[in-house]
Amino acid sequence: MTTTLIAQVSDDGLKAIALGIGAGLGSIGAGIGVGFIFGKVIESVTRQPEMREEITSIQWLGFALTEAVAFYTFIFGLIAFFL
Amino acid sequence: MSPRRKILFAILGLYVVALITVIGIFGWARLDNEEFAPQNEFKLDPWIELGPFDINKAVLYLFIAALLTTGSMIYVANRMQAKPNRIQTAVEAAYDLTYNTITRGNMEPEMAARWFPFVATLFFFIWFSNIIGYFPLPVNTAEKVSVFGLHLPAFSLYAATANLSVPLVLTLMVWVTYQVEGIRAKGFLGYFRGWIPSGTPSKMRPVIFVIEVISQFVRIISLSVRLFANILAGHLLLLFMAGGLAVLLGLAALGFLTLPLAIVFFIFEVGLVATLQAFIFATLTSIYFGEATAPHGH
Numbered sequence: 001m002t003t004t005l006i007a008q009v010s011d012d013g014l015k016a017i018a019l020g021i022g023a024g025l026g027s028i029g030a031g032i033g034v035g036f037i038f039g040k041v042i043e044s045v046t047r048q049p050e051m052r053e054e055i056t057s058i059q060w061l062g063f064a065l066t067e068a069v070a071f072y073t074f075i076f077g078l079i080a081f082f083l
Numbered sequence: 084m085s086p087r088r089k090i091l092f093a094i095l096g097l098y099v100v101a102l103i104t105v106i107g108i109f110g111w112a113r114l115d116n117e118e119f120a121p122q123n124e125f126k127l128d129p130w131i132e133l134g135p136f137d138i139n140k141a142v143l144y145l146f147i148a149a150l151l152t153t154g155s156m157i158y159v160a161n162r163m164q165a166k167p168n169r170i171q172t173a174v175e176a177a178y179d180l181t182y183n184t185i186t187r188g189n190m191e192p193e194m195a196a197r198w199f200p201f202v203a204t205l206f207f208f209i210w211f212s213n214i215i216g217y218f219p220l221p222v223n224t225a226e227k228v229s230v231f232g233l234h235l236p237a238f239s240l241y242a243a244t245a246n247l248s249v250p251l252v253l254t255l256m257v258w259v260t261y262q263v264e265g266i267r268a269k270g271f272l273g274y275f276r277g278w279i280p281s282g283t284p285s286k287m288r289p290v291i292f293v294i295e296v297i298s299q300f301v302r303i304i305s306l307s308v309r310l311f312a313n314i315l316a317g318h319l320l321l322l323f324m325a326g327g328l329a330v331l332l333g334l335a336a337l338g339f340l341t342l343p344l345a346i347v348f349f350i351f352e353v354g355l356v357a358t359l360q361a362f363i364f365a366t367l368t369s370i371y372f373g374e375a376t377a378p379h380g381h
Contacts, residue, residue: 068305068313
């Protein structure tokens with residue numbers, strides 16, 4: 001029963017599901033990470049406002065490094081979808 | 084209600100009314116378009132055939148970015164004034180960012196003086212490549228538009244950095260250079276000894292060394308794919324939100340729904356991602372240089 005069901009589902013459909021799940025899970029991870037970074041930045045700036053400039057320059061580095069994770073999963077999902 | 088809020092609500096109401104009208108006129112029936120291939124937006128058609136040195140639109144974008152990088156810097160450098168005008172202020176701020184924050188913050192002073200031009204050129208080149216990718220240029224030779232009998236290429240968005248080859252070449256250049264510079268600074272054996280943190284037990288040393296070798300090679304992938312994936316994902320989002328999805332599904336009303344999203348993403352990409360990715364690439368480059376040449380290992 002299940003094997004016939006799987007055989008009916010087209011290959012493209014499965015690939016699309018894989019892309020959706022992969023990119024979605026990647027976005028969850030990156031979202032948590034980015035939220036964590038900005039939360040910590042707010043926390044540390046309220047504690048030590050005089051360190052603000054230094055903290056913001058590190059903040060963008062951390063933000064970009066974390067955010068890139070979402071795009072990695074997205075791009076690898078696209079590669080799996082199109083190739 | 085304040086007048087600004089009234090205007091906002093009026094725009095929102097007009098948008099909803101227009102959306103309902105568009106759905107009323109065109110309906111909400113899906114009519115799949117088989118001819119439109121979104122991946123063709125990123126396909127590189129050779130314009131001038133020269134074997135491996137084909138001139139295509141990515142090469143054109145690289146030329147424009149290189150011209151803008153050198154041209155804008157030489158232009159500003161030749162017209163330095165004691166009382167800076169706007170362009171000079173902007174370029175001075177960018178110079179300050181690349182010199183103090185990116186280079187001096189991560190390298191020894193002597194190394195920073197030697198490698199500042201390289202890092203700053205990388206920053207400005209990647210920045211200009213990203214930025215011109217968000218302005219429509221007549222480069223889409225697959226879709227021609229005829230104006231008074233002339234077949235002109237259609238306007239399209241493309242960025243050289245949305246093609247893996249360009250970030251990969253920049254990354255390989257950085258990677259090889261910092262390895263060579265590290266060996267020059269510490270000697271051949273001293274450089275590789277520097278990869279192992281001091282105080283590691285002698286039994287653990289081979290394991291740590293293998294992990295460090297792997298992480299050095301992973302840097303090639305992470306540095307290049309980060310830039311490429313960010314720009315490609317941004318362009319894909321813009322493509323689909325600004326009408327690609329509506330054309331693909333044949334749903335005219337959907338285009339009306341996704342257009343505001345496209346505008347928001349465009350502002351986000353131009354305002355943040357383009358600059359941030361150039362900044363990250365340059366910062367990581369100088370971190371790698373600083374780490375490879377730091378006197379006491381890391």
